[in-house]
Amino acid sequence: MNAPWIWRCLVSWAAPGQDRAAILSDLEEDFEAIRDTEGQWRARRWYRGQALRSLVPLLRLRLRVGARQVAEARREGVVGDLARDLQTGVRVHARAPLVTSVIVVSLALGIGATTSVFSFSRSILFPGHGGVERTEGFVSLYTSDDGGQPFGTTSFPDYLEIQEAVPGLESVAAVRLGVVEAVQDGEAQRLIAELVTGEYFPLLGVSLPLGRAFADEETRSGDAHRVVVLGHHVWTGRYAADPGILGREVILDGEPFVVVGVAPESLRSRFLQLRVDAWIPLGIPGGTYHATESELTNRRDREYIVVGRSAPGISGEQLQAQLDGLAGRLRTAYPAAWTDDRAEPRRLTFLTEAESRVPPPFRSVLGGFSLLLLAGTGLVLLVACSNVAGLLLARAHARTREMAIRVSLGASRGRIIRMLLAEGLLLAVAGGGLGVLGAIWAAGRLSNVPLPGDLPTLSLAMAVDWPVLAFAALVATSASLLFGVAPAVEAARADAMRPGTGSLRTTTRRTGLRRGLVAIQVAGSVIFLAGTALVMRSIESMDATGSGISTESLAVVTREIPEELSGQDAVAYFGGLADVALTDERIDRVALASVVEGTPFFDLTLARIRVPGQDDVREVVYNAVSPGYPELVGLQVVAGRGLDATDVRGAPRVVVVNESFARRFWPDRPALGRQFTVLERRHLSTPEDTVPVTVEVVGVVRNVRNTAESEGVPFLWVPMDQFPVRMAVLAASGPSGPGAAALALRQRLPAAPGQVSLVGPSPHLEVAALGTLGSRLALRGLGLAAAFVLGLALVGLAGMVSFTVNLRLPEMALRKALGADPGTVVGEVVRGALSPVWKGTLLGLLVVIPLAYLARSVLYGVSPVDPVALGGSLVLLALCATGTSLVPALRAGRADPNRYLKGD
């Protein structure tokens, strides 16, 4: 190799690195060839020429390649670092799978719980327009109720008056919520239905995706057709979105209805934005839930939500003035119906679409509820973040040594922070992703509130609240990133010469902070656990029928006497039905009543009475029953006697009252033997009912509670024989349970043509369920939060104890070596672990007891300091906490002295 070195060096310098070897090699090859043929001198001269001529192009090539490489390197450098950091992060997290999964789950729970609880309350408090496509000018109209509260429902005749006499409204519609039984393939299912007048759909401005809304003549009272508009989910779910559904028949309450349309998905009830399964024209004659004659003509029967659309150019004041004028005229024309219990005239008011989304009477209650929920969600997030913080701090401490080594090997602080941020990012992404999935899952779960019995599931318009989700995700991931870089702070102080863990020279620095975090988590769990327990107890006490009757084991069927029979024939007619029912072996007891306490229709039967010595006429709930009925439902007679077979027509008219009735009218005297006048009975009654009759109290029964609100309502039982009804409930029980009895009733007593029957077991449960709806909703939110928070707190506790034990393992080992009993060591660890637990418990109790006193009004029959609820939750917490700390404590007890003493 005799190439001139100086020119070689020049070429080598000028050539870009990737081609350098090849270029030199090529020059060498030619050089040798020339040298061999033409001699050394010529070869050298050739080489020099090549080098000089190549200099400029090579340098330009090198510059170009260099610039490209720099750009690529810059791109790859950041990505490469990040990729490396993420790889390291995965390894770090995989090394401690338990801690990692706990952090991820905490983040996920924090994000998921916060989002779902908040979304849930928001869907109740700030519902959407529920399918009203033209919101401007849309109003809801209210008649003040008996107590004078302005936002009550309206009677059908009054609705007709509003339609006629308020020029400021261009259109008015009435709607009411009901439950119908749909039968498909022999399977009965309860549906939530809205009974609407013909104006309803056009008024909302709803365009149906399939078919049409009701035609005018289809909804006219007394002349209505049996047509139905199906809910979108029913159409897509039960009928697989079959476009051929139009014109098909569905059986509702035993009658065929023709499907004429499918409602848009967004259309919901004006009440709580419930999902509606079917819309039926109001005014179909006959049937339980369909408008009866009385419902459509009686002004006292206020069952309807009335909505309207104001005429263009009409101001709110003008509309209100017109409503006031109408209310005044109605008061003059119908003084009895238009006077409330306080002897004040009733009023008509309206609210705009947005104002009417949450019924005003609920607004303050729901507002308080939402504040509680907000506080609750904040607490969940706080617990989740403190949990993540605690665990990351623990991990930071465990990594002191690693950080010290990194620093001593020359890692800059920035580099270490970047690495830790990448690790935090991994946790945040995993936790956040799970959280989002959890929130979506929970939204689906929470929006469907199952009710006991065979009531339809209530479906709320709930969707994941994305801004809240984003906020929760931001907070939670910030916590993981913030506390994730804690080791970097540690690293700044780290002394490579003083390794951190695994040595006797450990520090208990900042365990105080971690204990504080655990205490916060425990306090949060106490609050949620106790709250959940109180609400559970409250629902339990509402569900319990111990206060009166037991109708869970009953099957009921409603029957109306045929039109051609008079009220006098009713008893014989219904008696005949009872006899038929008794021929079935699945039924052993039957009784008749105009209502069954606790069924959805219990308050349909009202009587106006006048008690001697008291001026005002009172309205009370009454029930016309057959002998044997009180025993069947378990009414407890506390004074006098029940109704029996001697109380027939022609005998002295007698009644049995409940304790509330007795207390209300004769507060300081026994009620037995007292007489009063029944002026008028309403609903389901016969024409004779308008004749006043004097009755005598022969018995007093214990109060029956039908709903949370009805405790203390005066009740009155009269013999059916003396007070005939046109429609009655047959209640039956049988040896094989209410389901079999209901089936037997259905088979033995088929509905007559034109009659609609409602058959179902456990009617009592249904009403109890509706009465406790608010509590049930609260329970769902609270229960979910309690489970989340307790889980988080236990995880935090486990993390803290585990961390402490790790720190103290060498010490424990040493003590064992010096003869300490492993039991003592375990006991000490558990005691140490429980100290933040009881502090947190105390803190939680200090918060939850005043809260429970504030929320006393929603707790039914439960003291705010209910020992079962509070004690139960504390015991649960104590058990969980002890169990959780026992695992690491046992590890401490097994510490091997040899392992730890070697190092020191």
Add this chain to the structure above:
Amino acid sequence: MSDQSLAEFELFVMLAVARLEEAYGARIRKEIEERTGRTVSIGALYATLARLGEKGLLTFRHSDPRPVQGGRSRKFCFLTPDGRDALHLATERLARMTDGLDLDDVQVETR
């Protein structure tokens, strides 16, 4: 079909690569010199190779060092499908431009 036009020297390099069984720097340079009589610097050749590589007309493989003492590696060049297309196009265009043209008969004018 690649429509990359080739400069004269690029065309020479491509044709040399196409012609040679083992196309690497020294061979290509020699091939061009022998056929065109034009002196080719190795620097200009490598700059052109790099440009053709960037255009996607050539691809390269660095061989292991030759098994002799001080043996160096060679940078072998190969036409890519695009390179072959570009070469087709360039030679066709040249052929079409020169088709039926007798350069001896071309009228010239002296200044």
